[in-house]
Amino acid sequence: MDLHIFSNIQKHISLSESEKLYLRNALPVKELKRKELVLRQGQICRNLYYVESGSLRAFNLNDDGKESTIMFAIRDWWVTDMNGFVNQKKAQLSIEALEHCRLLELSYDLLERLYTEIPKFERFFRILFQNAYIREQQRAFHNIALSTEQRYQYFIDKYPDIVEKITQKQIATYLGVTPEFLSAVKKK
Amino acid sequence: MDLHIFSNIQKHISLSESEKLYLRNALPVKELKRKELVLRQGQICRNLYYVESGSLRAFNLNDDGKESTIMFAIRDWWVTDMNGFVNQKKAQLSIEALEHCRLLELSYDLLERLYTEIPKFERFFRILFQNAYIREQQRAFHNIALSTEQRYQYFIDKYPDIVEKITQKQIATYLGVTPEFLSAVKKK
DNA sequence: AGCAGCTCTTAAACTATCTTAATTTTTATA
DNA sequence: TATAAAAATTAAGATAGTTTAAGAGCTGCT
Known part of the structure; x- marks a missing residue:
């Protein structure tokens, strides 16, 4: 079988x-297609997506027009508005393709x-959520403890494969600063 | 049986x-006892704790002496340094009792x-980590998108039971601002 | 290839937050 | 219950980050 998703799943459980x-x-x-949305903020979030190829960005747009990037997803990542998905309610996030993408769609049902029916999937997603929790907790920690310069450095060190797909403006909305300020930080 | 932990677990799975x-x-x-540590930053993190009674604070202390509160835990919460625990490596966090605590200790092994042996625990912890992930992602989002005033308001609205156990200084280290600034924000 | 629309940079003025330090208020515990 | 320690407040001066605006550089599209 030829899909990347199988090797992703088989990192943690075996499949017949x-x-x-x-x-x-x-x-x-x-x-x-590039710039197309797979989820729109305000819609019911019915699916979890596995990224076979391409890259995406999940972001929130608030009433003042300010964008905040919640996560990026590249090949071999899973992405959705998880809060909307597990509670089957309206998404706080939109998810857009940064380039042509090929996704696999896993519905809530x-x-x-x-x-x-296949209880080892409990194990698989237990490990997936466990890792996601650790990553997000680390991010929240960095947000309150580190300078913008340190968070920028950490991001480009930890996610070099993402960095090459995205703009500096998108990094800025992920770090929670303006593009102008990020530019100034880099100049140093 | 008399332990709170059973009703905690039975929110998601049934136990014989x-x-x-x-x-x-x-x-x-x-x-x-109050102020005692159940985990010290730098130690191998061997256990996950369930809080039968009392309240705790998990925090990081950096080289400059700056404290960052990663989480609070009150009755019916689970707490550890999750990254240290799942990888059985050194903790980035210390966890201290804010008052007399009664914990149940669940070792890695x-x-x-x-x-x-009891696969439904995969399900239980899958749901636990799923919720923890959603919470932390929400926190990271708020950290980059909201003002200090908004994050303070959200915290006291969402966690009133925690607020009554902790000091304003501890809230400040959780929000990632100085106690002096939080005091100024509240005055408005 | 060329245009239109992004992105990136720079800078000045403005606002948010920190640092330091002193004072008052609250809390833990001998 | 008295006292020492910790927490909270206040304020002035410093640093971090935003806003606005303008110009230069890229990039996607026809």
Whole structure:
């Protein structure tokens, strides 16, 4: 079988050939053009996406027009508005393709079925959420403890594959500063 | 059975009487006095703790002496340095009792055994980490998108039970501002 | 290839937040 | 309950970050 998602899943659990076949048929492929949205803020968030190829950005747009980037996702990442998804309610985030993307779409209903019918998926997503929690807690810590310069340096060191896909303005909205200020910080 | 932890676990999975008995015997009770540490930054983080009673604060102390509060934990919360715990490496955090505490101690080895021997614990912790991830992502979002005043208001609205246990200085280190500035923000 | 629209940079004026230090208020505990 | 320590407040001067505006450099699109 040829999908990246299988090696992603098999980092943590093993899959039989029949399970792979089942998944392959159950996960629709979604193709996106650059700048297209796979989720729009305010819509019910029905799916979790695995990124087979391409890159995306999840962001919030507030009433004043200020954008905040919540996460980037590149090949082999999972992405959605997780709060909207697990509670099946309106998304706080929009998710846009930064380039042409090929995604696999995992619906809420299918995921619930996977949990009960193939219990090792509980383990897989337990590990996925565990890692996601650790990453986000680290980010929240850095946000309150580090200078903008330190957070910028950490970001480009930790995510070099993301950095090459995105603009400096997008990094700024991820760090929570203006592009003008980030530019000034870099000059030093 | 009399422990709060059972109703905590049974929010998401069901436990038989024999499973409860097993857990009861496998989870040592740890009593802490006010200001005592249950984990010290730099030590290997061997345990995850459930708070039967009392309240705690997890914080980082950097080389300049600056404290950052990563989380508070009150009755019915789970707490540890999760990155240190899941990777069995040195903690970035210290965890101190804010008052007399009664904790249940779940070791790394026991948790790994629970995952394999009682697979529904995969489900329980999947849900736990899922919620923790959503919470931390929300926090990171607020840190980059909201003013100090808005983050303060959100904190006291969302965690009134925590607010009554802690000082304003501790809130400041959680929000990532100085106590002097938080005081000024409140005056408005 | 060329235009239109982004992105990046620079700078000045403005606002948010920090630092330091002194004073008052609250709290823990001998 | 008295006292010492910690927390909270206030204020002045310093630094970090924003806003606005303008110009230079890239990039995607036809």
